Amino acid sequence: MSQISPIALPHLVSMETLAIDQVIALIERGLALKRGADPVQFHQQIFVANLFFENSTRTHKSFEVAEKRLGLDVIDFHAETSSVNKGETLYDTILTMDALGVDLCVVRHPAVAFYQDLIESPSLNTAIINGGDGSGQHPSQCLLDLMTIYEEFGYFKGLKICIAGDITHSRVAKSNMQILKRLGATLYFSGPKEWYSSDFDQFGQQVDLDEIIGDLDVLMLLRVQHERHAGQGSFSKQSYHEAFGLTQERYDRLGPLAIMLHPAPVNRDVEIADHLVESPKSRIVTQMTNGVYVRMAILEAILQARYN
Amino acid sequence: MSQISPIALPHLVSMETLAIDQVIALIERGLALKRGADPVQFHQQIFVANLFFENSTRTHKSFEVAEKRLGLDVIDFHAETSSVNKGETLYDTILTMDALGVDLCVVRHPAVAFYQDLIESPSLNTAIINGGDGSGQHPSQCLLDLMTIYEEFGYFKGLKICIAGDITHSRVAKSNMQILKRLGATLYFSGPKEWYSSDFDQFGQQVDLDEIIGDLDVLMLLRVQHERHAGQGSFSKQSYHEAFGLTQERYDRLGPLAIMLHPAPVNRDVEIADHLVESPKSRIVTQMTNGVYVRMAILEAILQARYN
Amino acid sequence: MSQISPIALPHLVSMETLAIDQVIALIERGLALKRGADPVQFHQQIFVANLFFENSTRTHKSFEVAEKRLGLDVIDFHAETSSVNKGETLYDTILTMDALGVDLCVVRHPAVAFYQDLIESPSLNTAIINGGDGSGQHPSQCLLDLMTIYEEFGYFKGLKICIAGDITHSRVAKSNMQILKRLGATLYFSGPKEWYSSDFDQFGQQVDLDEIIGDLDVLMLLRVQHERHAGQGSFSKQSYHEAFGLTQERYDRLGPLAIMLHPAPVNRDVEIADHLVESPKSRIVTQMTNGVYVRMAILEAILQARYN
Numbered sequence: 062m063s064q065i066s067p068i069a070l071p072h073l074v075s076m077e078t079l080a081i082d083q084v085i086a087l088i089e090r091g092l093a094l095k096r097g098a099d100p101v102q103f104h105q106q107i108f109v110a111n112l113f114f115e116n117s118t119r120t121h122k123s124f125e126v127a128e129k130r131l132g133l134d135v136i137d138f139h140a141e142t143s144s145v146n147k148g149e150t151l152y153d154t155i156l157t158m159d160a161l162g163v164d165l166c167v168v169r170h171p172a173v174a175f176y177q178d179l180i181e182s183p184s185l186n187t188a189i190i191n192g193g194d195g196s197g198q199h200p201s202q203c204l205l206d207l208m209t210i211y212e213e214f215g216y217f218k219g220l221k222i223c224i225a226g227d228i229t230h231s232r233v234a235k236s237n238m239q240i241l242k243r244l245g246a247t248l249y250f251s252g253p254k255e256w257y258s259s260d261f262d263q264f265g266q267q268v269d270l271d272e273i274i275g276d277l278d279v280l281m282l283l284r285v286q287h288e289r290h291a292g293q294g295s296f297s298k299q300s301y302h303e304a305f306g307l308t309q310e311r312y313d314r315l316g317p318l319a320i321m322l323h324p325a326p327v328n329r330d331v332e333i334a335d336h337l338v339e340s341p342k343s344r345i346v347t348q349m350t351n352g353v354y355v356r357m358a359i360l361e362a363i364l365q366a367r368y369n
Numbered sequence: 370m371s372q373i374s375p376i377a378l379p380h381l382v383s384m385e386t387l388a389i390d391q392v393i394a395l396i397e398r399g400l401a402l403k404r405g406a407d408p409v410q411f412h413q414q415i416f417v418a419n420l421f422f423e424n425s426t427r428t429h430k431s432f433e434v435a436e437k438r439l440g441l442d443v444i445d446f447h448a449e450t451s452s453v454n455k456g457e458t459l460y461d462t463i464l465t466m467d468a469l470g471v472d473l474c475v476v477r478h479p480a481v482a483f484y485q486d487l488i489e490s491p492s493l494n495t496a497i498i499n500g501g502d503g504s505g506q507h508p509s510q511c512l513l514d515l516m517t518i519y520e521e522f523g524y525f526k527g528l529k530i531c532i533a534g535d536i537t538h539s540r541v542a543k544s545n546m547q548i549l550k551r552l553g554a555t556l557y558f559s560g561p562k563e564w565y566s567s568d569f570d571q572f573g574q575q576v577d578l579d580e581i582i583g584d585l586d587v588l589m590l591l592r593v594q595h596e597r598h599a600g601q602g603s604f605s606k607q608s609y610h611e612a613f614g615l616t617q618e619r620y621d622r623l624g625p626l627a628i629m630l631h632p633a634p635v636n637r638d639v640e641i642a643d644h645l646v647e648s649p650k651s652r653i654v655t656q657m658t659n660g661v662y663v664r665m666a667i668l669e670a671i672l673q674a675r676y677n
Numbered sequence: 678m679s680q681i682s683p684i685a686l687p688h689l690v691s692m693e694t695l696a697i698d699q700v701i702a703l704i705e706r707g708l709a710l711k712r713g714a715d716p717v718q719f720h721q722q723i724f725v726a727n728l729f730f731e732n733s734t735r736t737h738k739s740f741e742v743a744e745k746r747l748g749l750d751v752i753d754f755h756a757e758t759s760s761v762n763k764g765e766t767l768y769d770t771i772l773t774m775d776a777l778g779v780d781l782c783v784v785r786h787p788a789v790a791f792y793q794d795l796i797e798s799p800s801l802n803t804a805i806i807n808g809g810d811g812s813g814q815h816p817s818q819c820l821l822d823l824m825t826i827y828e829e830f831g832y833f834k835g836l837k838i839c840i841a842g843d844i845t846h847s848r849v850a851k852s853n854m855q856i857l858k859r860l861g862a863t864l865y866f867s868g869p870k871e872w873y874s875s876d877f878d879q880f881g882q883q884v885d886l887d888e889i890i891g892d893l894d895v896l897m898l899l900r901v902q903h904e905r906h907a908g909q910g911s912f913s914k915q916s917y918h919e920a921f922g923l924t925q926e927r928y929d930r931l932g933p934l935a936i937m938l939h940p941a942p943v944n945r946d947v948e949i950a951d952h953l954v955e956s957p958k959s960r961i962v963t964q965m966t967n968g969v970y971v972r973m974a975i976l977e978a979i980l981q982a983r984y985n
Contacts, residue, residue, distance in 0.1 A: 117452060143734040160966045326461055430754070445753070
């Protein structure tokens with residue numbers, strides 16, 4: 062390789078397994094790439110497969126752009142036209158990719174911790190990136206959120222950050238609360254009581270958003286995950302918006318230097334008033350742009366662990 | 370760029386917004402590429418996304434071949450496995466592509482004039498090519514039809530051209546009748562009365578195909594759009610074929626220098642007798658081949674507007 | 678081309694049309710590529726389209742990796758979002774690919790011998806590789822099986838090979854029995870009587886697996902094709918496994934130098950006990966790896982017939 066990535070990772074499956082200096086190194090590498098640093102050049106042909114067993118626009122296409130910016134050969138997998146329909150297990154699909162010479166698999170799958178068997182298997186040589194495991198983790202989304210906060214403030218320690226909304230169903234929230242606490246931020250949680258669990262008490266404090274919004278540095282709104290609710294949650298869109306969403310009134314109470322994040326896709330006029338999605342305090346578009354750069358940093362770190 | 374495209378376009382969404390000299394320049398550039406001219410070389414990495422929200426073989430794959438011939442990086446989007454299933458709007462999908470660094474989006478979508486909001490948005494930087502908007506326009510298909518006529522005759526003025534069949538449901542017909550009239554052709558329309566609208570009177574004359582077929586230079590047959598008919602149209606395949614389709618008898622009455630076009634896929638033995646699809650007066654295969662070259666010309670013109 | 682492929686093929690649709698020395702040449706070329714020989718370099722841009730009208734992981738992705746290793750431009754076709762939904766025939770889809778400039782189409786389709794019309798058409802210029810025709814043939818799978826046997830033993834003559842399981846529904850079995858007999862192997866068949874046909878008597882002998890297993894060099898297990906059985910076959914998974922599957926007991930009776938093949942995906946605990954899929958006598962992973970190399974050899978041979 063022409064350049065040395067600052068870190069080397071065998072896989073990326075969870076934020077919990079990353080050391081703080083690895084997190085900062087990935088973010089800083091993402092920022093350097095955004096500012097125009099040359100990506101690492103690999104001199105062999107490298108194959109990466111994107112295996113998305115759940116719907117995705119942003120994560121899937123963001124990885125694909127990142128992969129192609131690094132000059133990797135991308136194999137796209139479509140579960141709905143694959144042998145998964147003949148009963149092929151996830152392990153057997155990944156074993157196939159490995160046997161075909163695929164170096165790295167980016168996988169989104171509904172089973173929580175689907176990756177554990179894969180990374181522990183003595184047979185499998187391919188690297189695994191978790192692109193979202195059910196209601197588990199979503200580390201690349203977490204890293205792009207962190208990169209967006211760090212790009213804005215330059216530090217995490219003491220930042221007042223509120224995670225608001227459908228916390229129990231959000232793999233983004235779970236990845237974020239653990240690492241933000243480790244990074245020294247002060248965390249608050251708000252939203253419907255039905256979507257809060259006392260498991261979160263160890264990371265921060267449950268609050269009424271309206272009482273704290275003026276003090277926040279970062280408001281992290283979560284998507285209402287209609288597709289993960291099995292009949293629960295009896296909010297109309299409008300009542301959710303009024304009670305917990307970002308209305309113009311709440312937006313005005315955010316401080317002038319505060320920023321608002323959302324993993325998208327936004328349910329417009331539910332989590333956020335339609336006209337505020339691209340407002341000055343919103344970093345939603347920046348998050349999507351940063352996602353490409355931090356995923357390039359992740360890919361570099363994994364390929365470095367394999368080829369250096 | 371190593372070479373200069375003759376024209377520069379910010380987007381291509383409708384034939385109505387093209388000047389006549391732009392139309393001729395695109396056709397002539399398509400013909401030059403077909404004769405072996407070198408495509409424009411771009412020195413940066415350029416991403417193009419193909420977003421087809423309706424079924425397509427020809428248009429989708431023709432753009433893909435054209436893109437790869439120009440050395441572009443192609444991002445393929447599959448609506449059915451994307452966040453569109455989570456309620457993501459078209460605007461939000463395109464905003465995502467834009468944020469990921471996609472330079473150009475080719476979009477087919479069932480909503481008529483879907484592109485208007487996109488090209489007027491101050492947030493979006495990506496170029497838009499309309500690959501078909503519901504029953505609206507289909508400019509790249511129109512340009513390949515024009516290229517095929519121009520390649521044959523070298524001019525448009527005074528050519529006698531009949532558009533025949535399911536005119537009201539055809540976006541191809543609407544794109545074609547406006548531009549062919551502007552180019553000086555004499556237009557005729559034939560087919561079932563139910564599929565004709567007096568809106569078309571300004572462009573040409575409604576006729577009985579059998580009375581005029583011997584005088585035509587170009588017979589443009591349209592596909593019967595079974596998928597756009599909601600219970601209307603009570604033709605059997607055979608009765609449509611006999612009344613309005615290209616039978617051997619009608620084929621024989623076409624002049625020796627006349628040509629026949631069809632946007633395909635052909636409903637064999639409905640619009641055209643099966644054995645006439647690849648007959649000497651048919652230019653259906655030529656149309657598909659020309660589609661790649663004229664789309665290369667379109668892509669060059671748009672990328673030139675961005676990078677020159 | 679920088680190097681000469683040992684053979685040139687216009688198409689690859691069936692094992693029956695290959696001469697024995699062509700089979701050996703393809704296998705030896707596959708082995709050479711596996712040992713690190715440089716692939717043939719093509720100096721023009723070459724387009725290959727993968728058209729899979731039936732589910733596939735292995736064959737589809739193996740061809741894709743092979744194509745990209747040869748530097749070809751890959752056009753991926755998705756029948757479910759194509760004009761096939763508008764009634765487009767297979768011939769018209771391939772005619773379109775041909776008109777777009779696609780040099781080679783890899784096609785899997787449920788119609789037996791779908792390829793016959795395509796290779797006989799005077800209109801079509803594109804090469805055809807059969808990636809599986811219904812219950813017909815599957816020549817690239819056959820060649821990877823042969824390559825795996827040849828890599829192990831170095832010859833075919835006199836090898837004792839048993840094909841076991843769902844023989845009537847298996848296109849792999851039919852490709853294999855013909856060519857293995859021609860190559861001089863001694864063939865046995867075992868499995869449920871309902872899935873055997875007297876048509877196979879000309880190639881080998883129907884036996885009880887338990888009587889012969891200790892004498893075999895190669896045990897070729899077949900997948901129980903649940904998706905091709907229309908209500909037939911009344912085996913429970915467990916009863917099939919006990920009567921005909923590879924249990925630990927049968928595995929132990931295989932000779933120390935014998936190998937076991939399966940085209941995959943394996944129905945674990947049906948054809949093979951779960952824990953034996955990657956056991957020392959299994960070559961299932963090797964088969965998948967060899968598939969990439971033998972498909973590179975096939976692609977080289979076809980492209981050489983076109984460009985040399």
